[in-house]
Amino acid sequence: MSSSISLHFDVSGDDFTRAGEASTQVKKTLKKIGYDSDAIRRVAIAMYEGEINMVIHAGGGTADVEIYPDRVDIVLTDEGPGIEDVEKAMTAGFSTAPDNVRSLGFGAGMGLPNIEKYTDSMRIETEIGVGTKMFLSVNAGGSNS
Amino acid sequence: MDKVFHSVTLDSNKCVGCTNCIKRCPTEAIRVRDGKAQIISGRCIDCGQCIRICPHYAKRPVYDPLSVIDSYKYKIALPAPALYGQFNDLDDIDIILTGLLGLGFDHVAEVSAAAELISEATRIYMSKKGIKRPVISSACPAVLRLIAVRFPDLCEHVLPFVSPMEAAAMIAREKARQETGLSDDDIGIFFISPCPAKVTDVKSPIGKAKSSVTGVLAISEVFPKLASLMNKVGETEPLSQSGVIGVSWAGIGGESAALLNEQHLAADGIENVIQVLEGLEDEKFRGLDFIELSACSGGCVGGVLTVENPYVARARVQRLRKYLPFSCSHLPTHAIPEYMNWEHSLEFSPVMELSSDITKAMKMMSEIDRISGLLPGLDCGSCGAPSCRCLAEDIVKGGAQITDCVFILRERIHNISTTLASMGSNPLASVQEKMMRMPSPMQKSDRDE
Numbered sequence: 001m002s003s004s005i006s007l008h009f010d011v012s013g014d015d016f017t018r019a020g021e022a023s024t025q026v027k028k029t030l031k032k033i034g035y036d037s038d039a040i041r042r043v044a045i046a047m048y049e050g051e052i053n054m055v056i057h058a059g060g061g062t063a064d065v066e067i068y069p070d071r072v073d074i075v076l077t078d079e080g081p082g083i084e085d086v087e088k089a090m091t092a093g094f095s096t097a098p099d100n101v102r103s104l105g106f107g108a109g110m111g112l113p114n115i116e117k118y119t120d121s122m123r124i125e126t127e128i129g130v131g132t133k134m135f136l137s138v139n140a141g142g143s144n145s
Numbered sequence: 146m147d148k149v150f151h152s153v154t155l156d157s158n159k160c161v162g163c164t165n166c167i168k169r170c171p172t173e174a175i176r177v178r179d180g181k182a183q184i185i186s187g188r189c190i191d192c193g194q195c196i197r198i199c200p201h202y203a204k205r206p207v208y209d210p211l212s213v214i215d216s217y218k219y220k221i222a223l224p225a226p227a228l229y230g231q232f233n234d235l236d237d238i239d240i241i242l243t244g245l246l247g248l249g250f251d252h253v254a255e256v257s258a259a260a261e262l263i264s265e266a267t268r269i270y271m272s273k274k275g276i277k278r279p280v281i282s283s284a285c286p287a288v289l290r291l292i293a294v295r296f297p298d299l300c301e302h303v304l305p306f307v308s309p310m311e312a313a314a315m316i317a318r319e320k321a322r323q324e325t326g327l328s329d330d331d332i333g334i335f336f337i338s339p340c341p342a343k344v345t346d347v348k349s350p351i352g353k354a355k356s357s358v359t360g361v362l363a364i365s366e367v368f369p370k371l372a373s374l375m376n377k378v379g380e381t382e383p384l385s386q387s388g389v390i391g392v393s394w395a396g397i398g399g400e401s402a403a404l405l406n407e408q409h410l411a412a413d414g415i416e417n418v419i420q421v422l423e424g425l426e427d428e429k430f431r432g433l434d435f436i437e438l439s440a441c442s443g444g445c446v447g448g449v450l451t452v453e454n455p456y457v458a459r460a461r462v463q464r465l466r467k468y469l470p471f472s473c474s475h476l477p478t479h480a481i482p483e484y485m486n487w488e489h490s491l492e493f494s495p496v497m498e499l500s501s502d503i504t505k506a507m508k509m510m511s512e513i514d515r516i517s518g519l520l521p522g523l524d525c526g527s528c529g530a531p532s533c534r535c536l537a538e539d540i541v542k543g544g545a546q547i548t549d550c551v552f553i554l555r556e557r558i559h560n561i562s563t564t565l566a567s568m569g570s571n572p573l574a575s576v577q578e579k580m581m582r583m584p585s586p587m588q589k590s591d592r593d594e
Contacts, residue, residue: 003504005511021559023427027423027426031295031498032425032499032506033503033509034495034500034501034506037297039427041427044426044427045428069503069507
């Protein structure tokens, strides 16, 4: 057995009331193992934003989390429409979220910028009409924010 | 063993070992072992939830008997504002305060008066730069203990001021010393409390080495004697020094309304409090300056030592405060007085963590995941732990066995009997006979089938 903990979550789409459950679960696990509290906060926020994105734009997806003693890797996979212009999507305030989502206080165009802010590395693979895969990594102890 | 004081004790004669308290404890601090509830001391935050929920009255709050005041030459009562909401058809606080003098107190110092000072000091504190925002109220001791065991990042957000009870006691003690010339040992200061967490707060305070309060009496014990004295009060003495602000601290929202700013949130009930703290930790709330939290529904009027329903009590307080001035107590120099400051800040205590060694903790977590997968996932509580996951954790930590699960036990016994049956008929008969004589959990699970 390797010295890591693997967690897998199905993030259901269009059900806002359940969005954020996966990141809450990861936070619980990290707290139990006494993880670096700054890293827990950054993982929780980045993953929450990613989860919300999948619910808003892609009709859900999956989240795979790998916890190492010094690092947390998160892979968010969806089969949504893909991101047309990643660079533009990374701009603070840019959003393609529909009005009904905005009225709930989401879709302010801070999702991806926040994910970048709170993680130590972030990589996006996306293809129009196929889906998006996001690779996130947060280091314990070595903060970037 | 842990020697931390707690305000809850178990009457083991009354405890039947049911699952009500283990399921409702917000820090998973209770287990049923050998048929009786046990509190894991380090995890208990004194919220009183188990006292409220126990249908057998086996969880008893700890407080001082009224007779304790007789051991002091000069006795001061510190009534909590929640006391004011306990009486029907009351429109003058002075009737309660005069009644308290009739109970044998020499002086009454309202906690609501000190609350007004804390409110004023908080307004000054909130105008400072460089403080961690939003600021979290430090008034509810159960919430403080909850933050200390579960929310390390939020410890710095807590308002570093003593509670209104403590401030009232300090002011009253100083005044009594000067006016009577008595020594500290002769001055007894007693808080009339809606809540057992205040007993813990006095015995082992947060933010201070020693409390100025001598003892804590329960509203529920004082109430009947006080009510009958109040009926006999003729002339009231003009004792009250509280306005709308101070009296409103009795219910949730009172403390934050006193800040005279819109950017606040007030949450009550331990489950709501936990959700708000989780959200704060994840920076989900924007534009908030102050967070008021109360472990009890309705605020302090919802404490387990009160006699009246919290919402009825709150409505009465609203009526009582109707013609009161806005505020009656003010800081003399409009600066935060030294005595209000905490001597040391809130410290995180990692009692919920599996191990201080992260590699070891991760191994334990993997093992917990594995064992959780073996358990039925019904969270029935028959093993004595609040959930299957919690039992898995107890097993890994060494406090329980997998056969504590009645379903696993039944399966094992079934397997044994099948094995024996294949060896001949006589051994099976003897095993079946034994099964008939198994204690209650076994019978219960069979009945469920």
